[in-house]
Amino acid sequence: MAKPTFFNYPTFRETKIPKIRLAHWKPVTTYTKFRWVVQAVVVVSFVLAPYLHWLKLDFTNDRYWLLGHEVSMVIALQAVVILWIGTYFINFFENYLIGRLLCGWICPWGLLNRLGMIINNFLRRHKRRALILTLANLGFAATATLVVMNWVIDLATLVKPQHPYFGLVWITFAVLALIGFAILHKMGFKFCESICPFGMYLTVVTQKNSLRIAFDTGLACVDCGLCTQVCPMDLSPREMDFKDLMSGGFGQCILCGDCIDVCKIRMDLEGLPAPLRWNTGENIIPLLPLEQMPTTD
Ligand code: SF4
Ligand code: SF4
Structure with missing residues:
Protein backbone atom coordinates (compact mmCIF):
# COMPACT_ATOMS: atom_id res chain seq x y z
CA MET A 1 0.00 0.00 0.00
CA ALA A 2 1.25 3.47 -0.80
CA LYS A 3 2.11 5.88 1.98
CA PRO A 4 -0.51 8.55 2.71
CA THR A 5 0.09 12.15 1.69
CA PHE A 6 -0.50 14.26 4.76
CA PHE A 7 -3.10 16.93 4.49
CA ASN A 8 -1.44 20.34 4.43
CA TYR A 9 -3.25 23.57 5.10
CA PRO A 10 -1.37 26.90 5.45
CA THR A 11 -3.54 28.53 8.12
CA PHE A 12 -2.92 25.91 10.81
CA ARG A 13 -1.67 27.52 14.00
CA GLU A 14 1.83 26.86 15.34
CA THR A 15 1.86 24.06 17.81
CA LYS A 16 1.66 25.15 21.45
CA ILE A 17 3.10 21.88 22.67
CA PRO A 18 6.89 22.12 23.04
CA LYS A 19 8.71 20.30 20.27
CA ILE A 20 10.76 18.10 22.49
CA ARG A 21 10.77 14.39 22.94
CA LEU A 22 7.62 14.43 25.04
CA ALA A 23 7.10 12.20 27.99
CA HIS A 24 3.39 12.37 27.82
CA TRP A 25 1.84 11.75 31.21
CA LYS A 26 -1.32 13.80 31.42
CA PRO A 27 -4.12 11.44 30.42
CA VAL A 28 -6.45 13.03 27.89
CA THR A 29 -8.73 10.31 26.61
CA THR A 30 -10.69 7.81 28.66
CA TYR A 31 -8.33 5.18 27.31
CA THR A 32 -5.17 6.73 28.77
CA LYS A 33 -6.89 7.56 32.05
CA PHE A 34 -7.75 3.87 32.46
CA ARG A 35 -4.24 2.90 31.44
CA TRP A 36 -2.69 4.75 34.38
CA VAL A 37 -5.25 3.24 36.77
CA VAL A 38 -4.59 -0.30 35.47
CA GLN A 39 -0.83 0.17 35.70
CA ALA A 40 -1.13 1.39 39.29
CA VAL A 41 -3.35 -1.59 40.22
CA VAL A 42 -0.88 -4.03 38.60
CA VAL A 43 2.08 -2.58 40.50
CA VAL A 44 0.20 -2.60 43.82
CA SER A 45 -0.94 -6.23 43.28
CA PHE A 46 2.60 -7.23 42.39
CA VAL A 47 3.76 -5.86 45.74
CA LEU A 48 0.79 -7.09 47.80
CA ALA A 49 0.53 -10.69 46.50
CA PRO A 50 3.67 -12.00 48.25
CA TYR A 51 3.30 -9.56 51.17
CA LEU A 52 -0.18 -10.92 51.97
CA HIS A 53 1.01 -14.46 51.26
CA TRP A 54 -1.44 -14.99 48.40
CA LEU A 55 1.53 -16.68 46.76
CA LYS A 56 4.94 -16.58 48.33
CA LEU A 57 7.95 -18.85 48.07
CA ASP A 58 10.55 -18.20 50.72
CA PHE A 59 13.48 -20.36 49.61
CA THR A 60 15.75 -18.74 52.18
CA ASN A 61 13.76 -20.24 55.08
CA ASP A 62 12.11 -23.12 53.20
CA ARG A 63 8.59 -21.81 53.83
CA TYR A 64 5.80 -21.43 51.26
CA TRP A 65 2.34 -19.89 51.23
CA LEU A 66 -0.71 -20.06 49.02
CA LEU A 67 -3.85 -17.97 49.55
CA GLY A 68 -2.72 -17.09 53.07
CA HIS A 69 -2.02 -20.67 54.18
CA GLU A 70 1.37 -22.23 54.66
CA VAL A 71 1.78 -25.11 52.21
CA SER A 72 4.49 -27.48 51.01
CA MET A 73 7.03 -26.44 48.39
CA VAL A 74 5.47 -28.83 45.86
CA ILE A 75 2.03 -27.22 46.16
CA ALA A 76 3.48 -23.73 45.95
CA LEU A 77 5.48 -24.67 42.83
CA GLN A 78 2.39 -26.23 41.27
CA ALA A 79 0.56 -22.95 41.88
CA VAL A 80 3.39 -21.07 40.15
CA VAL A 81 3.21 -23.37 37.11
CA ILE A 82 -0.58 -23.03 36.90
CA LEU A 83 -0.28 -19.26 37.23
CA TRP A 84 2.29 -19.13 34.41
CA ILE A 85 0.29 -21.35 32.07
CA GLY A 86 -2.91 -19.41 32.85
CA THR A 87 -1.16 -16.11 32.24
CA TYR A 88 0.25 -17.41 28.97
CA PHE A 89 -3.16 -18.46 27.61
CA ILE A 90 -4.92 -15.30 28.78
CA ASN A 91 -2.18 -13.28 27.18
CA PHE A 92 -2.29 -15.30 23.96
CA PHE A 93 -5.99 -14.56 23.46
CA GLU A 94 -5.64 -10.99 24.63
CA ASN A 95 -2.85 -10.46 22.13
CA TYR A 96 -4.79 -12.09 19.31
CA LEU A 97 -7.67 -9.66 19.83
CA ILE A 98 -6.04 -6.57 21.20
CA GLY A 99 -2.39 -6.65 20.16
CA ARG A 100 0.47 -5.72 22.51
CA LEU A 101 -1.80 -4.27 25.16
CA LEU A 102 0.12 -6.17 27.82
CA CYS A 103 3.29 -4.14 27.10
CA GLY A 104 1.53 -0.80 27.33
CA TRP A 105 -0.89 -1.52 30.15
CA ILE A 106 0.42 -4.31 32.36
CA CYS A 107 4.20 -4.60 32.20
CA PRO A 108 5.66 -2.82 35.25
CA TRP A 109 8.98 -2.50 33.41
CA GLY A 110 7.34 -0.28 30.82
CA LEU A 111 5.98 1.84 33.66
CA LEU A 112 9.50 2.34 35.05
CA ASN A 113 10.71 3.36 31.58
CA ARG A 114 7.87 5.83 31.38
CA LEU A 115 8.67 7.31 34.81
CA GLY A 116 12.28 7.78 33.65
CA MET A 117 11.05 9.62 30.55
CA ILE A 118 8.78 11.82 32.64
CA ILE A 119 11.62 12.75 35.03
CA ASN A 120 13.87 13.42 32.05
CA ASN A 121 11.24 15.68 30.58
CA PHE A 122 10.52 17.61 33.80
CA LEU A 123 14.21 18.21 34.43
CA ARG A 124 15.09 19.11 30.87
CA ARG A 125 16.48 22.52 31.88
CA HIS A 126 18.00 21.34 35.15
CA LYS A 127 21.80 21.45 35.41
CA ARG A 128 21.99 18.13 37.18
CA ARG A 129 19.47 16.30 35.02
CA ALA A 130 21.88 13.50 34.09
CA LEU A 131 22.85 12.84 37.71
CA ILE A 132 19.27 12.93 39.00
CA LEU A 133 18.10 10.64 36.21
CA THR A 134 20.92 8.18 36.96
CA LEU A 135 20.01 8.13 40.65
CA ALA A 136 16.32 7.77 39.86
CA ASN A 137 16.96 4.83 37.53
CA LEU A 138 19.22 3.24 40.16
CA GLY A 139 16.40 3.65 42.68
CA PHE A 140 13.83 2.20 40.25
CA ALA A 141 16.07 -0.78 39.44
CA ALA A 142 16.80 -1.50 43.12
CA THR A 143 13.11 -1.19 44.07
CA ALA A 144 11.99 -3.41 41.17
CA THR A 145 14.61 -6.01 42.16
CA LEU A 146 13.38 -6.02 45.76
CA VAL A 147 9.76 -6.36 44.63
CA VAL A 148 10.65 -9.35 42.42
CA MET A 149 12.90 -10.98 45.03
CA ASN A 150 10.13 -10.65 47.61
CA TRP A 151 8.27 -13.39 45.71
CA VAL A 152 11.02 -15.95 46.32
CA ILE A 153 12.92 -14.97 49.46
CA ASP A 154 12.41 -13.32 52.81
CA LEU A 155 13.74 -9.79 52.29
CA ALA A 156 14.67 -9.64 55.98
CA THR A 157 17.58 -11.94 55.03
CA LEU A 158 19.30 -8.83 53.67
CA VAL A 159 19.68 -7.48 57.22
CA LYS A 160 20.59 -10.74 58.95
CA PRO A 161 24.36 -11.25 58.57
CA GLN A 162 24.13 -14.51 60.53
CA HIS A 163 21.71 -16.03 58.00
CA PRO A 164 23.37 -18.76 55.81
CA TYR A 165 22.04 -17.12 52.62
CA PHE A 166 22.96 -13.55 53.59
CA GLY A 167 25.89 -13.27 51.12
CA LEU A 168 24.10 -15.04 48.29
CA VAL A 169 21.01 -12.87 48.63
CA TRP A 170 23.08 -9.68 48.58
CA ILE A 171 25.07 -10.83 45.51
CA THR A 172 21.83 -11.75 43.69
CA PHE A 173 20.30 -8.40 44.60
CA ALA A 174 23.37 -6.44 43.45
CA VAL A 175 23.67 -8.32 40.13
CA LEU A 176 19.96 -8.06 39.28
CA ALA A 177 19.74 -4.40 40.32
CA LEU A 178 22.79 -3.51 38.19
CA ILE A 179 21.46 -5.38 35.15
CA GLY A 180 18.09 -3.67 35.64
CA PHE A 181 19.77 -0.28 35.96
CA ALA A 182 21.84 -0.82 32.79
CA ILE A 183 18.73 -1.80 30.82
CA LEU A 184 16.62 1.06 32.20
CA HIS A 185 19.28 3.72 31.89
CA LYS A 186 20.92 2.75 28.63
CA MET A 187 18.10 1.15 26.67
CA GLY A 188 14.76 2.38 27.95
CA PHE A 189 12.00 1.30 25.57
CA LYS A 190 14.66 0.00 23.12
CA PHE A 191 14.69 -3.07 25.33
CA CYS A 192 10.96 -3.61 24.74
CA GLU A 193 11.45 -2.91 21.05
CA SER A 194 14.27 -5.26 20.23
CA ILE A 195 15.37 -7.49 23.14
CA CYS A 196 12.45 -8.47 25.36
CA PRO A 197 11.58 -12.00 24.13
CA PHE A 198 8.00 -11.62 25.28
CA GLY A 199 7.62 -8.38 23.35
CA MET A 200 9.09 -9.98 20.21
CA TYR A 201 6.69 -12.87 20.51
CA LEU A 202 3.77 -10.47 20.89
CA THR A 203 4.94 -8.52 17.84
CA VAL A 204 4.91 -11.64 15.69
CA VAL A 205 1.47 -12.86 16.72
CA THR A 206 -0.26 -9.48 16.50
CA GLN A 207 -3.07 -9.55 13.95
CA LYS A 208 -3.92 -6.96 11.36
CA ASN A 209 -7.45 -6.80 12.74
CA SER A 210 -6.36 -6.46 16.37
CA LEU A 211 -6.97 -3.19 18.14
CA ARG A 212 -4.48 -0.71 16.69
CA ILE A 213 -3.86 2.90 15.82
S1 SF4 B 1 -0.08 14.51 16.01
FE1 SF4 B 1 -1.84 14.38 14.65
S2 SF4 B 1 -1.78 16.33 13.54
FE2 SF4 B 1 0.28 16.05 14.43
S3 SF4 B 1 1.44 14.95 12.82
FE3 SF4 B 1 0.56 13.39 14.15
S4 SF4 B 1 -1.34 12.84 13.08
FE4 SF4 B 1 -0.73 14.81 12.24
S1 SF4 C 1 2.23 4.25 18.04
FE1 SF4 C 1 1.67 2.82 19.65
S2 SF4 C 1 3.42 2.85 21.04
FE2 SF4 C 1 3.59 4.67 19.75
S3 SF4 C 1 2.55 6.30 20.93
FE3 SF4 C 1 1.03 5.40 19.56
S4 SF4 C 1 0.01 3.85 20.80
FE4 SF4 C 1 1.94 4.34 21.86
Missing part, protein backbone atom coordinates in the same frame (compact mmCIF):
# COMPACT_ATOMS: atom_id res chain seq x y z
CA ALA A 214 -5.32 4.07 12.52
CA PHE A 215 -4.40 7.20 10.62
CA ASP A 216 -7.45 8.55 8.86
CA THR A 217 -6.19 10.00 5.59
CA GLY A 218 -9.58 11.61 5.07
CA LEU A 219 -9.01 13.97 8.01
CA ALA A 220 -6.69 16.98 8.27
CA CYS A 221 -3.21 16.46 9.73
CA VAL A 222 -1.10 19.55 10.49
CA ASP A 223 2.07 17.48 10.14
CA CYS A 224 3.27 18.68 13.56
CA GLY A 225 5.11 15.42 14.15
CA LEU A 226 4.09 15.30 17.82
CA CYS A 227 2.69 11.79 17.48
CA THR A 228 6.13 10.57 16.37
CA GLN A 229 7.95 12.53 19.07
CA VAL A 230 5.80 11.21 21.86
CA CYS A 231 5.91 7.55 20.82
CA PRO A 232 7.94 5.61 23.42
CA MET A 233 8.61 2.89 20.84
CA ASP A 234 10.10 5.30 18.27
CA LEU A 235 7.38 4.56 15.77
CA SER A 236 5.76 6.85 13.29
CA PRO A 237 2.10 6.25 14.20
CA ARG A 238 0.84 7.69 10.91
CA GLU A 239 2.83 5.19 8.90
CA MET A 240 2.58 1.99 10.91
CA ASP A 241 0.10 0.42 8.52
CA PHE A 242 2.52 0.86 5.65
CA LYS A 243 5.56 -0.66 7.33
CA ASP A 244 6.70 -4.17 8.04
CA LEU A 245 5.10 -5.71 11.16
CA MET A 246 8.51 -6.21 12.78
CA SER A 247 10.10 -2.96 11.74
CA GLY A 248 8.09 0.15 12.40
CA GLY A 249 4.75 -1.61 11.81
CA PHE A 250 1.75 -1.90 14.12
CA GLY A 251 3.14 -5.14 15.59
CA GLN A 252 5.60 -3.01 17.58
CA CYS A 253 2.96 -0.65 18.91
CA ILE A 254 2.32 -1.19 22.62
CA LEU A 255 -1.08 0.55 22.42
CA CYS A 256 -0.21 3.15 25.02
CA GLY A 257 -2.42 5.73 23.30
CA ASP A 258 0.01 8.63 23.76
CA CYS A 259 0.03 9.49 20.06
CA ILE A 260 -3.76 9.67 20.06
CA ASP A 261 -3.68 11.93 23.11
CA VAL A 262 -1.22 14.44 21.63
CA CYS A 263 -2.96 14.39 18.28
CA LYS A 264 -6.23 15.20 20.02
CA ILE A 265 -4.60 18.03 22.02
CA ARG A 266 -3.06 19.44 18.85
CA MET A 267 -6.14 19.20 16.66
CA ASP A 268 -8.36 20.61 19.44
CA LEU A 269 -6.40 23.85 18.91
CA GLU A 270 -7.77 23.86 15.39
CA GLY A 271 -11.23 22.75 16.39
CA LEU A 272 -10.88 19.74 14.09
CA PRO A 273 -11.16 15.99 14.69
CA ALA A 274 -7.87 14.19 15.20
CA PRO A 275 -6.71 12.05 12.26
CA LEU A 276 -5.07 9.51 14.59
CA ARG A 277 -7.62 7.24 16.17
CA TRP A 278 -8.29 3.65 17.16
CA ASN A 279 -9.45 1.28 14.46
CA THR A 280 -12.54 0.50 16.53
CA GLY A 281 -14.84 1.27 13.64
CA GLU A 282 -13.29 -1.40 11.45
CA ASN A 283 -14.35 -4.98 12.01
CA ILE A 284 -12.94 -5.45 15.46
CA ILE A 285 -14.55 -5.70 18.85
CA PRO A 286 -15.55 -2.13 19.82
CA LEU A 287 -13.73 -1.97 23.12
CA LEU A 288 -13.57 1.77 23.51
CA PRO A 289 -16.15 4.35 24.41
CA LEU A 290 -17.84 6.32 21.65
CA GLU A 291 -15.86 9.48 22.35
CA GLN A 292 -12.91 7.68 20.75
CA MET A 293 -14.67 7.06 17.50
CA PRO A 294 -13.80 9.20 14.47
CA THR A 295 -16.06 12.14 13.72
CA THR A 296 -15.87 12.23 9.97
CA ASP A 297 -19.45 13.35 9.29
Whole structure:
Protein backbone atom coordinates (compact mmCIF):
# COMPACT_ATOMS: atom_id res chain seq x y z
CA MET A 1 0.00 0.00 0.00
CA ALA A 2 1.25 3.47 -0.80
CA LYS A 3 2.11 5.88 1.98
CA PRO A 4 -0.51 8.55 2.71
CA THR A 5 0.09 12.15 1.69
CA PHE A 6 -0.50 14.26 4.76
CA PHE A 7 -3.10 16.93 4.49
CA ASN A 8 -1.44 20.34 4.43
CA TYR A 9 -3.25 23.57 5.10
CA PRO A 10 -1.37 26.90 5.45
CA THR A 11 -3.54 28.53 8.12
CA PHE A 12 -2.92 25.91 10.81
CA ARG A 13 -1.67 27.52 14.00
CA GLU A 14 1.83 26.86 15.34
CA THR A 15 1.86 24.06 17.81
CA LYS A 16 1.66 25.15 21.45
CA ILE A 17 3.10 21.88 22.67
CA PRO A 18 6.89 22.12 23.04
CA LYS A 19 8.71 20.30 20.27
CA ILE A 20 10.76 18.10 22.49
CA ARG A 21 10.77 14.39 22.94
CA LEU A 22 7.62 14.43 25.04
CA ALA A 23 7.10 12.20 27.99
CA HIS A 24 3.39 12.37 27.82
CA TRP A 25 1.84 11.75 31.21
CA LYS A 26 -1.32 13.80 31.42
CA PRO A 27 -4.12 11.44 30.42
CA VAL A 28 -6.45 13.03 27.89
CA THR A 29 -8.73 10.31 26.61
CA THR A 30 -10.69 7.81 28.66
CA TYR A 31 -8.33 5.18 27.31
CA THR A 32 -5.17 6.73 28.77
CA LYS A 33 -6.89 7.56 32.05
CA PHE A 34 -7.75 3.87 32.46
CA ARG A 35 -4.24 2.90 31.44
CA TRP A 36 -2.69 4.75 34.38
CA VAL A 37 -5.25 3.24 36.77
CA VAL A 38 -4.59 -0.30 35.47
CA GLN A 39 -0.83 0.17 35.70
CA ALA A 40 -1.13 1.39 39.29
CA VAL A 41 -3.35 -1.59 40.22
CA VAL A 42 -0.88 -4.03 38.60
CA VAL A 43 2.08 -2.58 40.50
CA VAL A 44 0.20 -2.60 43.82
CA SER A 45 -0.94 -6.23 43.28
CA PHE A 46 2.60 -7.23 42.39
CA VAL A 47 3.76 -5.86 45.74
CA LEU A 48 0.79 -7.09 47.80
CA ALA A 49 0.53 -10.69 46.50
CA PRO A 50 3.67 -12.00 48.25
CA TYR A 51 3.30 -9.56 51.17
CA LEU A 52 -0.18 -10.92 51.97
CA HIS A 53 1.01 -14.46 51.26
CA TRP A 54 -1.44 -14.99 48.40
CA LEU A 55 1.53 -16.68 46.76
CA LYS A 56 4.94 -16.58 48.33
CA LEU A 57 7.95 -18.85 48.07
CA ASP A 58 10.55 -18.20 50.72
CA PHE A 59 13.48 -20.36 49.61
CA THR A 60 15.75 -18.74 52.18
CA ASN A 61 13.76 -20.24 55.08
CA ASP A 62 12.11 -23.12 53.20
CA ARG A 63 8.59 -21.81 53.83
CA TYR A 64 5.80 -21.43 51.26
CA TRP A 65 2.34 -19.89 51.23
CA LEU A 66 -0.71 -20.06 49.02
CA LEU A 67 -3.85 -17.97 49.55
CA GLY A 68 -2.72 -17.09 53.07
CA HIS A 69 -2.02 -20.67 54.18
CA GLU A 70 1.37 -22.23 54.66
CA VAL A 71 1.78 -25.11 52.21
CA SER A 72 4.49 -27.48 51.01
CA MET A 73 7.03 -26.44 48.39
CA VAL A 74 5.47 -28.83 45.86
CA ILE A 75 2.03 -27.22 46.16
CA ALA A 76 3.48 -23.73 45.95
CA LEU A 77 5.48 -24.67 42.83
CA GLN A 78 2.39 -26.23 41.27
CA ALA A 79 0.56 -22.95 41.88
CA VAL A 80 3.39 -21.07 40.15
CA VAL A 81 3.21 -23.37 37.11
CA ILE A 82 -0.58 -23.03 36.90
CA LEU A 83 -0.28 -19.26 37.23
CA TRP A 84 2.29 -19.13 34.41
CA ILE A 85 0.29 -21.35 32.07
CA GLY A 86 -2.91 -19.41 32.85
CA THR A 87 -1.16 -16.11 32.24
CA TYR A 88 0.25 -17.41 28.97
CA PHE A 89 -3.16 -18.46 27.61
CA ILE A 90 -4.92 -15.30 28.78
CA ASN A 91 -2.18 -13.28 27.18
CA PHE A 92 -2.29 -15.30 23.96
CA PHE A 93 -5.99 -14.56 23.46
CA GLU A 94 -5.64 -10.99 24.63
CA ASN A 95 -2.85 -10.46 22.13
CA TYR A 96 -4.79 -12.09 19.31
CA LEU A 97 -7.67 -9.66 19.83
CA ILE A 98 -6.04 -6.57 21.20
CA GLY A 99 -2.39 -6.65 20.16
CA ARG A 100 0.47 -5.72 22.51
CA LEU A 101 -1.80 -4.27 25.16
CA LEU A 102 0.12 -6.17 27.82
CA CYS A 103 3.29 -4.14 27.10
CA GLY A 104 1.53 -0.80 27.33
CA TRP A 105 -0.89 -1.52 30.15
CA ILE A 106 0.42 -4.31 32.36
CA CYS A 107 4.20 -4.60 32.20
CA PRO A 108 5.66 -2.82 35.25
CA TRP A 109 8.98 -2.50 33.41
CA GLY A 110 7.34 -0.28 30.82
CA LEU A 111 5.98 1.84 33.66
CA LEU A 112 9.50 2.34 35.05
CA ASN A 113 10.71 3.36 31.58
CA ARG A 114 7.87 5.83 31.38
CA LEU A 115 8.67 7.31 34.81
CA GLY A 116 12.28 7.78 33.65
CA MET A 117 11.05 9.62 30.55
CA ILE A 118 8.78 11.82 32.64
CA ILE A 119 11.62 12.75 35.03
CA ASN A 120 13.87 13.42 32.05
CA ASN A 121 11.24 15.68 30.58
CA PHE A 122 10.52 17.61 33.80
CA LEU A 123 14.21 18.21 34.43
CA ARG A 124 15.09 19.11 30.87
CA ARG A 125 16.48 22.52 31.88
CA HIS A 126 18.00 21.34 35.15
CA LYS A 127 21.80 21.45 35.41
CA ARG A 128 21.99 18.13 37.18
CA ARG A 129 19.47 16.30 35.02
CA ALA A 130 21.88 13.50 34.09
CA LEU A 131 22.85 12.84 37.71
CA ILE A 132 19.27 12.93 39.00
CA LEU A 133 18.10 10.64 36.21
CA THR A 134 20.92 8.18 36.96
CA LEU A 135 20.01 8.13 40.65
CA ALA A 136 16.32 7.77 39.86
CA ASN A 137 16.96 4.83 37.53
CA LEU A 138 19.22 3.24 40.16
CA GLY A 139 16.40 3.65 42.68
CA PHE A 140 13.83 2.20 40.25
CA ALA A 141 16.07 -0.78 39.44
CA ALA A 142 16.80 -1.50 43.12
CA THR A 143 13.11 -1.19 44.07
CA ALA A 144 11.99 -3.41 41.17
CA THR A 145 14.61 -6.01 42.16
CA LEU A 146 13.38 -6.02 45.76
CA VAL A 147 9.76 -6.36 44.63
CA VAL A 148 10.65 -9.35 42.42
CA MET A 149 12.90 -10.98 45.03
CA ASN A 150 10.13 -10.65 47.61
CA TRP A 151 8.27 -13.39 45.71
CA VAL A 152 11.02 -15.95 46.32
CA ILE A 153 12.92 -14.97 49.46
CA ASP A 154 12.41 -13.32 52.81
CA LEU A 155 13.74 -9.79 52.29
CA ALA A 156 14.67 -9.64 55.98
CA THR A 157 17.58 -11.94 55.03
CA LEU A 158 19.30 -8.83 53.67
CA VAL A 159 19.68 -7.48 57.22
CA LYS A 160 20.59 -10.74 58.95
CA PRO A 161 24.36 -11.25 58.57
CA GLN A 162 24.13 -14.51 60.53
CA HIS A 163 21.71 -16.03 58.00
CA PRO A 164 23.37 -18.76 55.81
CA TYR A 165 22.04 -17.12 52.62
CA PHE A 166 22.96 -13.55 53.59
CA GLY A 167 25.89 -13.27 51.12
CA LEU A 168 24.10 -15.04 48.29
CA VAL A 169 21.01 -12.87 48.63
CA TRP A 170 23.08 -9.68 48.58
CA ILE A 171 25.07 -10.83 45.51
CA THR A 172 21.83 -11.75 43.69
CA PHE A 173 20.30 -8.40 44.60
CA ALA A 174 23.37 -6.44 43.45
CA VAL A 175 23.67 -8.32 40.13
CA LEU A 176 19.96 -8.06 39.28
CA ALA A 177 19.74 -4.40 40.32
CA LEU A 178 22.79 -3.51 38.19
CA ILE A 179 21.46 -5.38 35.15
CA GLY A 180 18.09 -3.67 35.64
CA PHE A 181 19.77 -0.28 35.96
CA ALA A 182 21.84 -0.82 32.79
CA ILE A 183 18.73 -1.80 30.82
CA LEU A 184 16.62 1.06 32.20
CA HIS A 185 19.28 3.72 31.89
CA LYS A 186 20.92 2.75 28.63
CA MET A 187 18.10 1.15 26.67
CA GLY A 188 14.76 2.38 27.95
CA PHE A 189 12.00 1.30 25.57
CA LYS A 190 14.66 0.00 23.12
CA PHE A 191 14.69 -3.07 25.33
CA CYS A 192 10.96 -3.61 24.74
CA GLU A 193 11.45 -2.91 21.05
CA SER A 194 14.27 -5.26 20.23
CA ILE A 195 15.37 -7.49 23.14
CA CYS A 196 12.45 -8.47 25.36
CA PRO A 197 11.58 -12.00 24.13
CA PHE A 198 8.00 -11.62 25.28
CA GLY A 199 7.62 -8.38 23.35
CA MET A 200 9.09 -9.98 20.21
CA TYR A 201 6.69 -12.87 20.51
CA LEU A 202 3.77 -10.47 20.89
CA THR A 203 4.94 -8.52 17.84
CA VAL A 204 4.91 -11.64 15.69
CA VAL A 205 1.47 -12.86 16.72
CA THR A 206 -0.26 -9.48 16.50
CA GLN A 207 -3.07 -9.55 13.95
CA LYS A 208 -3.92 -6.96 11.36
CA ASN A 209 -7.45 -6.80 12.74
CA SER A 210 -6.36 -6.46 16.37
CA LEU A 211 -6.97 -3.19 18.14
CA ARG A 212 -4.48 -0.71 16.69
CA ILE A 213 -3.86 2.90 15.82
CA ALA A 214 -5.32 4.07 12.52
CA PHE A 215 -4.40 7.20 10.62
CA ASP A 216 -7.45 8.55 8.86
CA THR A 217 -6.19 10.00 5.59
CA GLY A 218 -9.58 11.61 5.07
CA LEU A 219 -9.01 13.97 8.01
CA ALA A 220 -6.69 16.98 8.27
CA CYS A 221 -3.21 16.46 9.73
CA VAL A 222 -1.10 19.55 10.49
CA ASP A 223 2.07 17.48 10.14
CA CYS A 224 3.27 18.68 13.56
CA GLY A 225 5.11 15.42 14.15
CA LEU A 226 4.09 15.30 17.82
CA CYS A 227 2.69 11.79 17.48
CA THR A 228 6.13 10.57 16.37
CA GLN A 229 7.95 12.53 19.07
CA VAL A 230 5.80 11.21 21.86
CA CYS A 231 5.91 7.55 20.82
CA PRO A 232 7.94 5.61 23.42
CA MET A 233 8.61 2.89 20.84
CA ASP A 234 10.10 5.30 18.27
CA LEU A 235 7.38 4.56 15.77
CA SER A 236 5.76 6.85 13.29
CA PRO A 237 2.10 6.25 14.20
CA ARG A 238 0.84 7.69 10.91
CA GLU A 239 2.83 5.19 8.90
CA MET A 240 2.58 1.99 10.91
CA ASP A 241 0.10 0.42 8.52
CA PHE A 242 2.52 0.86 5.65
CA LYS A 243 5.56 -0.66 7.33
CA ASP A 244 6.70 -4.17 8.04
CA LEU A 245 5.10 -5.71 11.16
CA MET A 246 8.51 -6.21 12.78
CA SER A 247 10.10 -2.96 11.74
CA GLY A 248 8.09 0.15 12.40
CA GLY A 249 4.75 -1.61 11.81
CA PHE A 250 1.75 -1.90 14.12
CA GLY A 251 3.14 -5.14 15.59
CA GLN A 252 5.60 -3.01 17.58
CA CYS A 253 2.96 -0.65 18.91
CA ILE A 254 2.32 -1.19 22.62
CA LEU A 255 -1.08 0.55 22.42
CA CYS A 256 -0.21 3.15 25.02
CA GLY A 257 -2.42 5.73 23.30
CA ASP A 258 0.01 8.63 23.76
CA CYS A 259 0.03 9.49 20.06
CA ILE A 260 -3.76 9.67 20.06
CA ASP A 261 -3.68 11.93 23.11
CA VAL A 262 -1.22 14.44 21.63
CA CYS A 263 -2.96 14.39 18.28
CA LYS A 264 -6.23 15.20 20.02
CA ILE A 265 -4.60 18.03 22.02
CA ARG A 266 -3.06 19.44 18.85
CA MET A 267 -6.14 19.20 16.66
CA ASP A 268 -8.36 20.61 19.44
CA LEU A 269 -6.40 23.85 18.91
CA GLU A 270 -7.77 23.86 15.39
CA GLY A 271 -11.23 22.75 16.39
CA LEU A 272 -10.88 19.74 14.09
CA PRO A 273 -11.16 15.99 14.69
CA ALA A 274 -7.87 14.19 15.20
CA PRO A 275 -6.71 12.05 12.26
CA LEU A 276 -5.07 9.51 14.59
CA ARG A 277 -7.62 7.24 16.17
CA TRP A 278 -8.29 3.65 17.16
CA ASN A 279 -9.45 1.28 14.46
CA THR A 280 -12.54 0.50 16.53
CA GLY A 281 -14.84 1.27 13.64
CA GLU A 282 -13.29 -1.40 11.45
CA ASN A 283 -14.35 -4.98 12.01
CA ILE A 284 -12.94 -5.45 15.46
CA ILE A 285 -14.55 -5.70 18.85
CA PRO A 286 -15.55 -2.13 19.82
CA LEU A 287 -13.73 -1.97 23.12
CA LEU A 288 -13.57 1.77 23.51
CA PRO A 289 -16.15 4.35 24.41
CA LEU A 290 -17.84 6.32 21.65
CA GLU A 291 -15.86 9.48 22.35
CA GLN A 292 -12.91 7.68 20.75
CA MET A 293 -14.67 7.06 17.50
CA PRO A 294 -13.80 9.20 14.47
CA THR A 295 -16.06 12.14 13.72
CA THR A 296 -15.87 12.23 9.97
CA ASP A 297 -19.45 13.35 9.29
S1 SF4 B 1 2.23 4.25 18.04
FE1 SF4 B 1 1.03 5.40 19.56
S2 SF4 B 1 0.01 3.85 20.80
FE2 SF4 B 1 1.67 2.82 19.65
S3 SF4 B 1 3.42 2.85 21.04
FE3 SF4 B 1 3.59 4.67 19.75
S4 SF4 B 1 2.55 6.30 20.93
FE4 SF4 B 1 1.94 4.34 21.86
S1 SF4 C 1 -0.08 14.51 16.01
FE1 SF4 C 1 -1.84 14.38 14.65
S2 SF4 C 1 -1.78 16.33 13.54
FE2 SF4 C 1 0.28 16.05 14.43
S3 SF4 C 1 1.44 14.95 12.82
FE3 SF4 C 1 0.56 13.39 14.15
S4 SF4 C 1 -1.34 12.84 13.08
FE4 SF4 C 1 -0.73 14.81 12.24
